Amino acid sequence: MxxxxxxxxxxxxxxxxxxxxxxxxxxxxxxxxxxxxxxxxxxxxxxNSLGNVDLVVGAKGSPLQLVLSSVLHVDNPTGNISYPEAIKLTRNPLIKNAAPISYGDNYKGYRIVGTTPAFDSFYAAEIATGTSPINSMEAVIGSEVAQKLGLQLGDTFKSAHGLTDEAIAAHDAEFKVVGIYKKSYKVLDRLIITTLESIWDVHDHDEHEEHEHEEAHQHETKEVTSLLLSFRSPVGLLTTPRMINEKTNMQAALPKFELDRLFKFxxxxxxxxxxxxxxxxxxxxxxxxxxxxxxxxxxxxxxxxxxxxxxxxxxxxxxxxxxxxxxxxxxxxxxxxxxxxxxxxxxxxxxxxxxxxxxxxxxxxxxxxxxxxxxxxxxxxxxxxxxxxxxxxxxxxxxxxx
Amino acid sequence: MISSNSLTYQYPSSSSVLAFPNLNLDEAESLLILGKSGVGKTTLLHLLAGLLNPATGNITINHTNITTLSAKALDAFRGKQIGMVFQNNHALRSLTVLENLKARLYFTKKTSNKNALVELLNVLGIADCQNKKTNELSIGQLQRLGIALAVVHQPKLILADEPTSSLDDTNCTKVMQLLQEQATANKANLIVITHDQRIKANFKNVLSL
Incomplete structure (x- = not known):
């Protein structure tokens, strides 16, 4: 007892x-x-999903929408911006890293993002197997995409127009899987990354078929959806967004600021x-x-x-x-x-x-x-x-x- | 051995003072205190048990003057030297009969030997109830458990407050007999307070309050 x-x-x-x-x-x-x-x-x-993205530049509209679509990849984009204009912005010495991204297609609901190799360094992304996409129509896929869709190196797939699975119109061009990312618990896990050219090629090709006789169309200025930026010093964050918002027809949104606003709701x-x-x-x-x-x-x-x-x-x-x-x-x-x-x-x-x-x-x-x-x-x-x-x-x- | 000297008690909320006659019992001697309700029988019993503090006077149990003990020492002394029997409530309700005896020894800081405990229950005629909860026992069985709890730690003083008032004649005789046997076996003083005239014949010493 x-x-x-x-x-x-x-x-x-x-x-x-x-x-x-x-x-x-x-x-x-x-x-x-x-x-x-x-x-x-x-x-x-x-x-975590923001990676090192300090600023995102896109078409005018809601800054929250721009962040959600271009950084977190959950919303629709605000529109397109001119690629040459975007490139002009990156000639700022305060900018450490810049990656234009372009999208509008998906494969079975997973978004296909056309970008440059600079994109990887925003997320400290590492490739588990294979290589980065170099040529047009090559893609490196997130671990989740690989796992869920059972895609392996060398597999090919056709993209569909739009950002959701319901999209009907499929493009003819075939993507080839050249790499698979390591699991990162970031947005990267559910993205299909390809080159900018791939996105342009897919759409040019389609447009070419649709407007076979309109040669002029091919020479239109290239467009991208948005531009991701990171700065060498906080000074860049203070001056650049204002400059972009006031002097160009694009808008600059601060992902951290927009997310804090979202969390308030x-x-x-x-x-x-x-x-x-x-x-x-x-x-x-x-x-x-x-x-x-x-x-x-x-x-x-x-x-x-x-x-x-x-x-x-x-x-x-x-x-x-x-x-x-x-x-x-x-x-x-x-x-x-x-x-x-x-x-x-x-x-x-x-x-x-x-x-x-x-x-x-x-x-x-x-x-x-x-x-x-x-x-x-x-x-x-x-x-x-x-x-x-x-x-x-x-x-x-x-x-x-x- | 127990003695008390010019013992008085003052109720906290009134000015009336109760004075009690001196007690003087030799080893193993027993005493019946008779009196109508309200004359302070229970008060005297609680003074002897150290549950109440007297206004004046001394109580000496086995050469220890309990009125000078600290609260903590008094708790320990009461646990070791005194066993109490009550009219109705006798045991901890969440425990079985055997567990009650074990708990009783645990609080007294004594080790328990199951065989000895069962033997005690056997003497009291309730060994077959050892694993029952107390609410499964009859009044007569409960009162026997009450006796077991009052003597299991081999006290020098057993204080019984109306131990027979709820019992029929048969149980009354049996319980008194067991109580006195246990007191004798432990060479303990037995003090019973009651208004129950049936047990008067069991005692040589009778004090009327």
């Missing part, structure tokens, strides 16, 4: 209280930890869930407090008996505190397990809608803060339940029982 055995028997003897306390507390812990981790993972995922939802979780936390604390407090009142005689057995006030307080702590520890474990299970579920859904693996991020510091907060709130509840013990009049309790 020891303190633990008595504590466990007490918990077993009131299964409903124990169950309710553990249930509500673990739900709130799961929500708090889950939301925290989800928020961190999604933000991290987006920030989505943050409201996260905040709402957090508040609900805090409310459940308070309710479950009250449940535990009431449960222990009732235990102290209802079992006053049992506790008084223990005192006649030679147990000190401290010993009895320990027993009651341990009952509460058992519930808390159990709830923390269940809550953590539930949060991981829930996240796994959410990530699976996100994965199928974003077509991308999300790297789960554990924000250790805020995680610890939350756990400490939960423990602190509950320990206060336990302490409040124990206080009446020290005012307990054993003599009165024993004689009232008659």
């Amino acid at each position: 020891n303190t633990w055995k008595i504590v466990l028997s007490n918990l077993k003897n009131k299964p409903l209280y124990t169950f309710l306390s553990v249930f509500s507390l673990s739900i709130s812990i799961a929500l708090l930890l889950g939301v925290l981790q989800l928020d961190a993972s999604v933000q991290n995922q987006f920030k 989505t943050g409201i939802g996260i905040q709402a869930i957090s508040w609900i979780a805090y409310i459940i936390l308070i309710i479950s604390c009250i449940t535990i407090f009431i449960s222990l407090y009732k235990m102290v009142k209802e079992r006053a005689f049992d506790l008084a008996l223990m005192r006649t057995y030679g147990a000190s006030n401290l010993k009895i307080s320990t027993i009651i505190a341990l009952e509460g702590i058992c519930i808390v520890v159990l709830s923390l474990l269940i809550g953590f397990a539930l949060s991981q299970l829930g996240l796994h579920f959410v990530f699976t859904i996100l994965k199928s809608s974003l077509q991308q693996d999300i790297m789960p991020t554990l924000p250790l510091q805020s995680f610890l803060y939350t756990v400490i907060l939960i423990l602190a709130v509950i320990l206060i509840g336990i302490a409040m339940a124990i206080v009446p013990l020290f005012k307990m009049n054993i003599s009165k309790i024993l004689s009232d029982e008659k």
Whole structure:
């Protein structure tokens, strides 16, 4: 016989209280930890996907749309810009890296991006097998694309017009897979990268067929969708966007700034869930407090008996505190397990809608803060339940029982 | 051995003071304290158990003056030297009969030997209930468990508060007999307070309050 055995028997003897306390507390812990981790993972995922892109230049329109389409590859582009004009911009000594990107086609829902070798250095991309595309109609594919579509080196495929799978019109030209990227947990995993020429060739070829007799068409200025830029120093970030926005017919958008703006909107939802979780936390604390407090009142005689057995006030307080702590520890474990299970579920859904693996991020510091907060709130509840013990009049309790 | 000297008690919320006659019992001597309700029988018993503090006077149990002990020392002394029997509630509800005895020894910081515990239950006639929860026992069985809990740690003083009031005549006789046997076996003083006139004949020493 020891303190633990008595504590466990007490918990077993009131299964409903124990169950309710553990249930509500673990739900709130799961929500708090889950939301925290989800928020961190999604933000991290987006920030990670930005790579080293400091600025994106595209056609006038919504800057958020430009960032979403050209950097995160989730929205439609704002329009096209002139390739020579874009190249003119890169002759700025403050610019470290510049990659024009051009797209408008997909293969089974995966976007085909025409760009230059500079694109890879924005994402520190490494090729797992094969080489970078050098000639027109050569493509290097993301790990997710390779895995999902079962594409291998040397395979060929035909692109379809548009950015989604539903696009009907397929182009005739065939792409050839010359390389596969390493898994990066970035947007790169679900892209098909090819040369700028490939995109132009595919469309020129089509247009050539459509407008066989309009020779002039071939000599139109080349266009790209946008231009990704990174700077050598922050000074470039201060001057260049303003110059572009004021002096050209293009717009410059700062991906980090636009994403922070986006998170302000989505943050409201996260905040709402957090508040609900805090409310459940308070309710479950009250449940535990009431449960222990009732235990102290209802079992006053049992506790008084223990005192006649030679147990000190401290010993009895320990027993009651341990009952509460058992519930808390159990709830923390269940809550953590539930949060991981829930996240796994959410990530699976996100994965199928974003077509991308999300790297789960554990924000250790805020995680610890939350756990400490939960423990602190509950320990206060336990302490409040124990206080009446020290005012307990054993003599009165024993004689009232008659 | 137990003695008390000019013992008085003052209720916290009133000015009335209860004064008690001096007690003086030799080793293994027993005493019945009779009195109507409200005369302070239970108060006297709780003073002797160290559950209440007297306004004046001394209580000496086995050469220890318990009125001078610290709260913690008093808890330990009560656990080791005193066993208490109550009218209705006798045991911890979440534990079985055997676990109750083990818990009783655990709080007294004594080791338990299962065979000895079962033997004690056997003497009291409830060995077959050892794995039952206390709410599965009859009143008579509960009172026997109460006795077991009061003597399992071999105390020097057994205090019984109305131990027979809820029992029928058959159980009353049996419980008193067991209680006295156990007191004798432990060479312990037995003090019973009651208004139950049925057990008067069991005692040589009777004190009326």
